[in-house]
Amino acid sequence: MLLSRGEHDMADNIIHFVLARLPGAPKGTRGISLFLVPKFLVDAAGALGARNDVQCISLEHKLGIHASPTCTMVFGDHGGATGFLVGVENKGLACMFTMMNSARLNVGVQGVAIAERAFQQALGYAKERRQGHVPGDMGEAMSPIVQHPGVARMLMTMKAMTAAARAICLMTADSIDRSRREKDSFARERAAERASLLTPVAKAFSTDIGNEVASLGIQVHGGMGYIEETGAAQFLRDARIAAIYEGTNGIQEIDLVQRKLALSGGAAVHREIADMRAAAGVLRNSNAENFGEMELCLAEAVD
Ligand SMILES: Cc1cc2nc3c(=O)[nH]c(=O)nc-3n(C[C@H](O)[C@H](O)[C@H](O)COP(=O)(O)OP(=O)(O)OC[C@H]3O[C@@H](n4cnc5c(N)ncnc54)[C@H](O)[C@@H]3O)c2cc1C
Numbered sequence: 001m002l003l004s005r006g007e008h009d010m011a012d013n014i015i016h017f018v019l020a021r022l023p024g025a026p027k028g029t030r031g032i033s034l035f036l037v038p039k040f041l042v043d044a045a046g047a048l049g050a051r052n053d054v055q056c057i058s059l060e061h062k063l064g065i066h067a068s069p070t071c072t073m074v075f076g077d078h079g080g081a082t083g084f085l086v087g088v089e090n091k092g093l094a095c096m097f098t099m100m101n102s103a104r105l106n107v108g109v110q111g112v113a114i115a116e117r118a119f120q121q122a123l124g125y126a127k128e129r130r131q132g133h134v135p136g137d138m139g140e141a142m143s144p145i146v147q148h149p150g151v152a153r154m155l156m157t158m159k160a161m162t163a164a165a166r167a168i169c170l171m172t173a174d175s176i177d178r179s180r181r182e183k184d185s186f187a188r189e190r191a192a193e194r195a196s197l198l199t200p201v202a203k204a205f206s207t208d209i210g211n212e213v214a215s216l217g218i219q220v221h222g223g224m225g226y227i228e229e230t231g232a233a234q235f236l237r238d239a240r241i242a243a244i245y246e247g248t249n250g251i252q253e254i255d256l257v258q259r260k261l262a263l264s265g266g267a268a269v270h271r272e273i274a275d276m277r278a279a280a281g282v283l284r285n286s287n288a289e290n291f292g293e294m295e296l297c298l299a300e301a302v303d
Contacts, residue, residue, distance in 0.1 A: 006071025
């Protein structure tokens with residue numbers, strides 16, 4: 001059951017996309033078909049008819065994302081539910097992957113968004129909260145905690161991780177756009193390959209750092225981070241699911257290593273590495289002070 005919110009009365013009808021097997025279908029993922037199962041059956045003129053045999057029997061109790069209901073649905077307990085085949089028999093998984101590919105980037109962006117929110121909240125708190133004195137400060141008032149090196153390090157780590165994840169998501173989105181809009185068919189193919197390579201990275205890296213940044217956000221708040229009132233704890237509870245749904249990050253690793261690194265006999269990933277080396281070269285030649293050690297760090301990480 002995909003993304004239907006289970007049961008509600010905010011719409012006249014609800015449609016559930018359901019993966020199921022037809023009788024005699026091949027075993028494993030090759031025998032899965034996609035069906036559309038409506039709450040109410042619809043007649044030829046589009047009018048709502050009888051209630052279909054699909055019931056929401058409970059709401060799941062979750063760690064986070066409490067504004068998004070997740071339901072246990074039961075199909076066909078009272079005689080049989082009617083479903084309508086979508087696409088071709090036994091090709092349901094391919095249909096689902098059409099949705100999952102865009103969903104994976106969307107979930108990656110959830111990681112970036114929650115990390116950014118956690119960072120902004122932590123930075124605001126660190127500027128207001130005063131504790132101790134930074135070395136050399138002899139004043140009577142205590143220092144804002146943002147001035148303590150340990151707190152500043154956590155904030156900078158949060159900011160750097162979020163920026164890196166945002167850049168990967170943007171690169172992925174750019175490649176998807178190019179795969180559709182480039183005039184030259186060769187350029188479209190190249191872009192599609194790059195999008196394919198980057199998608200599991202965008203999903204897994206961004207949602208992993210979503211968790212890490214939200215956790216650091218709590219640490220910046222000290223005890224108040226553990227108290228619901230500040231909202232810092234909610235970011236961590238809400239971030240946790242993103243590394244799990246739309247394919248766990250473990251499954252993204254498998255996709256990257258087994259399928260994506262092998263794209264075009266490894267040419268796609270080699271192009272990506274060559275691009276990174278070229279970026280390090282541009283940084284080196286720019287000799288710009290603001291980039292600091294960035295070129296060395298990038299070159300070291302690539303090679
Ligand atoms: C709040 C919530 C909302 C959801 N919404 C939807 C939805 O709208 N639609 C939908 O279809 N699903 C939905 N899901 C299901 C979700 O996509 C799955 O829970 C998720 O993909 C993981 O599958 P699983 O629970 O079967 O875990 P499992 O597959 O049992 O995985 C357990 C662990 O084993 C690892 N693992 C599994 N297989 C392998 C393997 N082959 N090799 C190595 N490691 C492996 C996983 O990485 C994980 O760490 C939702 C789940 C939750 C919690």
